[in-house]
Amino acid sequence: MGSGLTRRSLLRSAVAAGGVLGTGAAPPLTGVARETQAGAATPADSPASISRQFARWVAGLRYEDLPPEVIDRAKGLTLHALASALLGSQSPAARQAIRIVTEEEAGAANGATLLVDGTRAARAGAAFANAEMVWAGGKLDTFRMLLHPGTCIVPGALAAAETEQASGRDFITGLAAGYEVAERMAADFIPTMMARGFHAGPVCGIFGAAVAAAKIMRLDEDQLTHAIGLCVNLAGGNLEARGLRESAAARNAFLAVALAKQGRTAGERALEGDAGFYHAYAGNNRGDLTYSFVGDTRASLAALTAGLGETWLLLETLYRIYSTAGYNIAHVDVTGQLCAEHDIRYEDVERIEAVVNWLETQYPSPAFPTRREDTAAPAPGRTKYYTAYGAVRRGLPLLPGTPDPPAVLELMQRVTIIPSHEMTLFGPRITIFTKDGRSYTKQATGREFIWDFDEEARRIRGVVPGIPIPAARFDEIVEACRGLDRARLAHRLAELTVA
Numbered sequence: 311m312g313s314g315l316t317r318r319s320l321l322r323s324a325v326a327a328g329g330v331l332g333t334g335a336a337p338p339l340t341g342v343a344r345e346t347q348a349g350a351a352t353p354a355d356s357p358a359s360i361s362r363q364f365a366r367w368v369a370g371l372r373y374e375d376l377p378p379e380v381i382d383r384a385k386g387l388t389l390h391a392l393a394s395a396l397l398g399s400q401s402p403a404a405r406q407a408i409r410i411v412t413e414e415e416a417g418a419a420n421g422a423t424l425l426v427d428g429t430r431a432a433r434a435g436a437a438f439a440n441a442e443m444v445w446a447g448g449k450l451d452t453f454r455m456l457l458h459p460g461t462c463i464v465p466g467a468l469a470a471a472e473t474e475q476a477s478g479r480d481f482i483t484g485l486a487a488g489y490e491v492a493e494r495m496a497a498d499f500i501p502t503m504m505a506r507g508f509h510a511g512p513v514c515g516i517f518g519a520a521v522a523a524a525k526i527m528r529l530d531e532d533q534l535t536h537a538i539g540l541c542v543n544l545a546g547g548n549l550e551a552r553g554l555r556e557s558a559a560a561r562n563a564f565l566a567v568a569l570a571k572q573g574r575t576a577g578e579r580a581l582e583g584d585a586g587f588y589h590a591y592a593g594n595n596r597g598d599l600t601y602s603f604v605g606d607t608r609a610s611l612a613a614l615t616a617g618l619g620e621t622w623l624l625l626e627t628l629y630r631i632y633s634t635a636g637y638n639i640a641h642v643d644v645t646g647q648l649c650a651e652h653d654i655r656y657e658d659v660e661r662i663e664a665v666v667n668w669l670e671t672q673y674p675s676p677a678f679p680t681r682r683e684d685t686a687a688p689a690p691g692r693t694k695y696y697t698a699y700g701a702v703r704r705g706l707p708l709l710p711g712t713p714d715p716p717a718v719l720e721l722m723q724r725v726t727i728i729p730s731h732e733m734t735l736f737g738p739r740i741t742i743f744t745k746d747g748r749s750y751t752k753q754a755t756g757r758e759f760i761w762d763f764d765e766e767a768r769r770i771r772g773v774v775p776g777i778p779i780p781a782a783r784f785d786e787i788v789e790a791c792r793g794l795d796r797a798r799l800a801h802r803l804a805e806l807t808v809a
Contacts, residue, residue: 360581363615365534368487368525371619373479373795376486380622381795384482386766387451387489388803389791390629391444391464392425393770396777396784396807397709398446399426407442407557411435422469423801426778428808433469434564437519440465441557448633449708449773452759453626454603455636455735456504456674457496457511459518460627462560463488466519469564470526471800478797484525486624491538492518493623495581498609499592501601504549504675508591512547512559519563529571539576540566542587549678582611601676603669603735628736628759631769632706637670637683638696640736640754645700648740648752656702656717658744661724664697665739668729684729688722690714698722701742708772763792778809 358366376384398404408427415421415435422436423429425443430436444450444461451460463485471481496503496514503510517538524537544562547555570576581587582595588611589595597609630636641664648654670693672679683693698721699706733739737756743749761769767788774781787806794800 359535359578360611360614361538361576362531362535362578363618364491364521364538365531367615367618368491368521368534369529369531371483371487371525373483375619376483377622380486380624381482382763383625383627384485384489385791385794386629386761386763387460387627388464388481388485388794389763389766389788390449390451390770391460392787392791392803392807393773393777393784394445394447394449395425395440395443396447396779397449397773398443400778401443401446404439404443404446407439411439420473422472423804423808425804425807426809433473433523434561437462437465437469437560437564438557440468441560445556447773448630448710449770450630450636452628452630452636452736453493453623454497454500455670456500456509457493457514458556458630459489459492459515461556462512462515462563463492463518463522465560466563467522467526468801468804470523470567472804474526474528476526476800478794478800480526481800482794484522486622487525488518488520488522489624489627490618490622491521493627494614497623498597498599498602498606499588501603501669501675502592502599505600505677506591506593507549507678509547509549509555509674512555513545513591515556516541516545516559516563516566519560520566523563524567524570527567527571529567533570535578536574536576537566537570539578539580540569540574542576542580542590545587545591549674601669603667605731625760628757629761629766629769631708631759632696633708633710634691634696634706635673635681637666637673637736638693640738640756640758641693641697641740642700642706643758644738644752644754645697645740645742646704648742648750649701650704651752652742652750654701654742654744654750656721658746659701659721659724660743660745661726662697662701662721662743663726663728663741664693665728665730665733665741666693667733667735667737668731670735671727671729684727688725690719692722693727694722694725695719697725697727697740708770709776767792779807 411431412429415431416429418432421430422433424436425440441462450458467485492514495517496510500510520537520541524534544566597611599607632639671684673681688694698718702715702717734756737754739753741749741751774784790803
């Protein structure tokens, strides 16, 4: 079972002549033509639209179809999001979101629980507030640097699971479907979307939240197809405006699902059509790219659905265990491991060089860089700081507020960041030059922050001193996530967070 797609464009080899999809894609529609929202018919011998191929796969997906590693990752991603929500629940942004929702939507007859607070509200409102908590906690998952899917998908899945009285297996299946659709839609297009001023996180995250909720709510293929199309109307996220990201995507996802469940339709080719999603957010529907993580200038829209259920992009999702931009996390651990392997102490270090993917030096996009990690002066919170932290402490505290060690502030002045078009994402090549004239190098793989549930449970426990529930309750949450596939009701997870 494949653990992820190649670094090159998403299964580009799956595109066959004439646009027919390769292995794993849904077959073309047969029989009578399907009606689009505008009334135009899709020819019976045409390939199914991308929306319908996703919908057909999601509608037919069963828990039994999920590989063990996907189930394990779904449990870990759920735990990660809940830990972040617990940590973020005390932030001003989270408290504001809770206040907005409780004032406007509390008391819904078929509502969902606001994490930590315990109030029940409408599904969309609960998803909004819970997503704000996850985001504020800073312990996010990360896909290809700029997508944090769990921020809106986990809250969406939790809200749907509670109102539907869904089992743990149903929750896991919906979560896996949501991650896979959102990440396939985003994969090659993230840098290009960012260069157009759109933040790919909420723009693509809404599809993941909607798919997860729709699967748990048992929408059929047609309803799922239209829910995806309706998300095109509701997707959004702007780099300049900021202030509202994945939480709005989680909320809007429920509007799309509710409309589709009631029979509202959307264009069959809402994603790939001439005026569809990719034309709007990527600038064209041909797959032409402005920027790319790996240097490609073309991506294949037809390949988005290739290998569904066989190759899982979900397994490329990283745990952003440290509360910093994802591209910084490997600098801490890889530099720390290099020092541990060669017993290099701070006093031994002359200087450090880190060769990184060039897009990691121009956040969030080379078109609108607000951070230039290669040329900016060293400062806490920048890449040079985290590289120095790894060398000095061989790790980083999980909770904010720890005073900066003077050695870190000094050593970061001697760190050089070198951008490269050849380096993988989150895979810096660290070289430490010591005062005795030697040098030591460690090349990261980009997969250092991908691990199984047991390792996630061990590492995320560092948040316990900063959360509003006792350590014993957090241990219950860990075990509830571990045994989620045996749970009769998945929403027990939300109840366990209530202080």
